[in-house]
Amino acid sequence: MNDSVPPAKKASTGFRALRNVVGIIILLLVLVPRPTIGLPLAAIAAFVGVIYLAQRSFRWGRVFGGIVCAVLLLVVVGFTVVAVSAYQSHQQLLAKLAEHRHASVGVALWPYPFVDRLSVSGSVRDDDLRSMIEMPELQLLQKLHLESDNLTDACLKDVGGIRDLQLLFIDVRAITDEAILDFERDHPDCRVIAYGRNLHAQ
Incomplete structure (x- = not known):
């Protein structure tokens, strides 16, 4: 057996x-x-x-x-x-971004390839950022990194118009704490990282 x-x-x-x-x-x-x-x-x-x-x-x-x-x-x-x-x-x-030497983009691959990240630094000014945000190819932005000291509080008004923005990283001395806090209040669905600042200290 x-x-x-x-x-x-x-x-x-x-x-x-x-x-x-x-x-x-x-x-x-x-x-x-x-x-x-x-x-x-x-x-x-x-x-x-x-x-x-x-x-x-x-x-x-x-x-x-x-x-x-x-x-x-x-x-x-x-x-x-x-x-x-x-x-x-x-x-x-x-080709459009070639004139902005201090701007770079990232691409998401799912569910289809699209530009979801924009980083600006160096000599980028408020009007430069505005012109980039208005580009048709950047209408699906989800992450934005600001690291140009030529930017001011005014640029956050343009950034607020990005419909699907999920993350905003700010390392800009000229942008005030008050402007960042106002942006956070007006856009609660967007995570804001203010590098080197303690905006919510008790």
């Missing part, structure tokens, strides 16, 4: 493969610092995953497989169009 315990049933090879592809995509997007490198690598991994999923879907029948392939194709084409448009928009933005 054989009393050996049968081995536990392992997850299907297909599921593990798809899980690994998703993991690779996430790691590439998170760990690769340059979008110009991370995005193409993630796109290749996603393409492999899509091909695999499409192939597996035909095991459930031609009709089901065809529907899955059509949906996947629409998703891939749609994301490609959005990614290309975002890349072109980013290049146009960089």
Whole structure:
């Protein structure tokens, strides 16, 4: 009599493969610092995953497989169009910012590529910041770093018009404590970090 315990049933090879592809995509997007490198690598991994999923879907029948392939194709084409448009928009933005040597931007990759961070320093003045904030490519800003001593309290009025701003970092001597506190009161959903200041001391 054989009393050996049968081995536990392992997850299907297909599921593990798809899980690994998703993991690779996430790691590439998170760990690769340059979008110009991370995005193409993630796109290749996603393409492999899509091909695999499409192939597996035909095991459930031609009709089901065809529907899955059509949906996947629409998703891939749609994301490609959005990614290309975002890349072109980013290049146009960089060209516009070329005149401002002390301005830099950061790009978020999810759910699609868009500029979510702006940092200004050096010689940037109030009117320079205003012109940048009004650029169409910067209408989704979420984080703003101000580190130019040429900025004044007046710039915070323009900053207050950024609809989705979540974080404002201020390291500017010319901006007063009163102006920062007023901004915090008027925009409670935006976190304000005033470097080197203790604005809420009891």
